[in-house]
Amino acid sequence: MNAWIDKPLDLGSDLKAETAAARHMAGVLKTSDPRRASAAAAYAQDLLDRTLAAHVTGPVACAKGCNLCCHTFVSATIPEIFRLAELVRADTDAIAAAARAAKAIGQDRRFTTRVSCPLLKDGLCGGYDARPLACRTMLSRSLAACTAYFPVDGAGALDYAPGARESRGRVEMILAAALMLAGLPGKHVELIQGLAVALTVDNAEARWLAGEEIFAGVESDNGDASSDLATWGPILARQVSL
Numbered sequence: 001m002n003a004w005i006d007k008p009l010d011l012g013s014d015l016k017a018e019t020a021a022a023r024h025m026a027g028v029l030k031t032s033d034p035r036r037a038s039a040a041a042a043y044a045q046d047l048l049d050r051t052l053a054a055h056v057t058g059p060v061a062c063a064k065g066c067n068l069c070c071h072t073f074v075s076a077t078i079p080e081i082f083r084l085a086e087l088v089r090a091d092t093d094a095i096a097a098a099a100r101a102a103k104a105i106g107q108d109r110r111f112t113t114r115v116s117c118p119l120l121k122d123g124l125c126g127g128y129d130a131r132p133l134a135c136r137t138m139l140s141r142s143l144a145a146c147t148a149y150f151p152v153d154g155a156g157a158l159d160y161a162p163g164a165r166e167s168r169g170r171v172e173m174i175l176a177a178a179l180m181l182a183g184l185p186g187k188h189v190e191l192i193q194g195l196a197v198a199l200t201v202d203n204a205e206a207r208w209l210a211g212e213e214i215f216a217g218v219e220s221d222n223g224d225a226s227s228d229l230a231t232w233g234p235i236l237a238r239q240v241s242l
């Protein structure tokens with residue numbers, strides 16, 4: 001086992017740990033395991049949790065039962081959606097209904113016209129152990145900032161805990177590189193619509209891994225093209241290939 005694999009990322013300029021993690025994740029994605037996409041997502045999520053634990057050391061305002069960030073556009077990669085789908089299969093009907101509502105609204109209006117994540121149960125996340133990277137990174141230092149930002153129209157700015165967004169960016173870069181190396185698409189899609197596809201299409205994970213475009217009708221995150229991922233994912237993939 002590579003010395004870097006079970007450690008948090010150090011978020012420094014040396015990308016040795018990121019390169020090792022991307023190589024490991026690409027290896028997972030190239031096995032014959034029919035659930036290898038979910039396995040790669042689990043690795044990415046564990047890596048993010050370790051990295052957040054190492055770098056987000058100050059107090060955060062987030063507390064059990066606060067779900068202000070669970071009613072707007074949430075994006076996730078397809079492997080993350082497959083991992084989460086297995087945990088919430090019992091809620092397929094509610095998720096399909098919420099997906100129809102989300103599809104009718106569009107990303108740019110999801111602050112003003114809210115659709116609650118159908119995974120919320122009594123205010124808590126029903127898929128907590130497999131929640132996407134985006135959800136894991138919502139670590140705020142200010143409840144007041146969240147209260148101003150989320151229920152209104154995205155006004156103001158979130159007060160992210162230092163290290164949270166940097167940790168997510170690195171792990172998403174690693175996942176993007178691994179997917180690229182495995183010949184799989186790395187785009188982010190809207191979580192609820194993506195879950196509905198993963199839950200209602202027969203053999204969804206196997207078919208996606210085989211190249212079927214089963215998510216073609218799901219709204220993509222329109223921030224993908226302008227994000228650092230579009231630059232850094234390919235750079236890291238090239239580094240892994242050297």
Ligand code: SF4
Nearest residue numbers: 070117119120125135
């Ligand atoms: S998956 Fe969980 S944490 Fe993420 S938006 Fe849904 S309820 Fe909230």
